[in-house]
Amino acid sequence: MKNPNSHLFNFCPRCGEKNFTAVNKKSFQCAECRFNFYLNCAAAAIALIFTPDNKLLVTRRKYEPAKGSLDFPGGFADPGETIEECLVREIKEELNLDVTKLTYICSVPNTYQFKDVTYDITDFIFACKVENFDHILAADDICDFEFIFPDLLDKNKFGLDSVKKVIDMVRANDF
Numbered sequence: 001m002k003n004p005n006s007h008l009f010n011f012c013p014r015c016g017e018k019n020f021t022a023v024n025k026k027s028f029q030c031a032e033c034r035f036n037f038y039l040n041c042a043a044a045a046i047a048l049i050f051t052p053d054n055k056l057l058v059t060r061r062k063y064e065p066a067k068g069s070l071d072f073p074g075g076f077a078d079p080g081e082t083i084e085e086c087l088v089r090e091i092k093e094e095l096n097l098d099v100t101k102l103t104y105i106c107s108v109p110n111t112y113q114f115k116d117v118t119y120d121i122t123d124f125i126f127a128c129k130v131e132n133f134d135h136i137l138a139a140d141d142i143c144d145f146e147f148i149f150p151d152l153l154d155k156n157k158f159g160l161d162s163v164k165k166v167i168d169m170v171r172a173n174d175f
Ligand SMILES: [Zn+2]
Pocket: 012, 013, 014, 015, 016, 017, 030, 031, 032, 033, 034, 035
């Protein structure tokens, strides 16, 4: 499988030599000093937050990639953090909401383009319960939010392919 970043990483980050090449989809090796560099899958959490009347909370992306398109709340896990802690933190940062219960649904492999680099991601999807929406606020890397019945979600308004996959999954699973 081809490494999507083989054209971007040309010099060994350890010794600085140019003889630095992709070994497989996720790793590189320096022919001079034998240093191995891995771009492993990053873990990310995606929240499906349903209101009491079964609408789904969707957000609008403030930044690239897919700036201005719809998205689901969530984000990347920090080092040392559980995926559950990641999700609770991201929902607080992005929306000022407190998740009181989260239920793991499934994971989805994805890729994410950021500043020319292709990152492989493992998205962990959770159904989340929020008791109180009174203090909801668009913050951090989102610029707006709305509540939509799942049947009315328009996949074309979601910019990331990964999120389109999640929408298919939501519809297929009917939760
Ligand atoms: Zn080297």
